[in-house]
Amino acid sequence: MAQPVQPVLSERVDFADIPPEFAPTPRHPIRVRSRPMPAGVRVTRHTHAWAQVAYASRGVLRMTTVGTTWMVPPSRAIWVPPHVLHEVTIVEEAFLRTLYVYEDAVPQGLDACRVVEVSGLLRELIAALDTPDLPPERERLLGSLALDEIIRSEPLPLAVPMPTEKRLRALCESVLADPAATDSLERSASAVGASTRTIARLFRQELGVSFSQWRQQAVLARAIPLLSQGRPLAQVAQALGYQSQSAFSAMFRRQFGESPRAFIVRGAEHRAADNDDAPDLLDGERVDSALPGSPMS
Structure with a gap:
């Protein structure tokens, strides 16, 4: 029998106070902040005047806005435009690099959140x-090319739309917490105090999809951290409520255009290339960013 996939409980809540040296300015339009982040840290809902790119060379992030949640696998990145209210949870211990981009430097076409592939070039940029005392001209050149790579990167279908209506939100959160549950829509609706007809109408009205279509996106989102842990594919399929590994793989391939194994291997290759760049928790030059209370956003 499939074991429920338990949600990660927050061990520490951080607030989005950005140290002044990391805030982008007209003179320094792109700043980079790197640090290790323990699993379970949640950065409370906040917004800021600049854009950001959150990129974990290892570990999994969950980024949530008012209407959507994204599960961000290792070696992929999420772009968040300026003034977007968002919350971040570290699902698995991560080494995180965050780019903060001055609002006037944001290129056209990047006006919505998206998870993107991190190319080898973008990773190196x-x-x-992330080098101390970069000359301003080199910093601008590297930053401009990094933004161009983000524009050209292929968005990944990792967005799970989230409703605002409280009964539908409660139902969606419960599915995200335990995607292997086989409760019918009728039973799920009853658990949140609504009729099946009401919940079906709300799904169409608020999210524009059926319950089954939404649930498939939720399953994909929950699959990412399980796959990144290196669990056997059959175990992941079972944990997500699939009766066979082949059925889960077929669904995954329809969404991503490749097998789960190929998707994770590509991320592993990036992580291997990043190993020399990601310092240990006790690296003397990085130790301040690892101290308790260091916020993530």
Whole structure:
């Protein structure tokens, strides 16, 4: 029998206070902040005047806005435009690099959140930007090329739309917490105090999809951290409520255009290339960013 996939409980809540040296300015339009982040940290809902790119060379992030949640796998990145209210949870211990982009430097076409592939070039550009005392001209050149790579990167279908209506929100959160549950829509609706007809109408009205279509996106989102842990594919399929590994793989391939194994292997290759760049928790030059209370956003 499939074991429920338990949600990660927050061990520590951080607030989105950005140290002044990391805030982008007209002179320094792109700043990079890198640090290790323990699993379970949640950065409370906040907004800021600049855009950001959150990129974990290892670990999994969950980014949530008012209407959507994204599960961000290792070696992929999420773009968040300026003034977007968002919350971040570290699902698995991560080494995180965040680019903060001055609002006037944001190029056209990046006006919505998206999870993107991190190309080898983008990975190296982010690492190069994460160098102390960069000359301003080199910083601008590297930053401009990094933004161009983000524009060209292929968005990944990892967005799970989230409703605002409280009964529908409660139902969706319960599915995200335990996607292997086989409760019918009628039973799920009853659990949140609504009729099946009401919940079906709300799904169409608020999210524009059926319950089954939405649930498939939720399953994909929950699959990402399980796959990134290196669990056997059959175990992941079972944990997500699939009766066979082949059925889960077929669904995954329809969404991503490749097998779960190929998707995770590509991320592993990026992580291997990043190992020399990601310092240990006790690295003397990085130790301040690992101290308790260091916020993520």
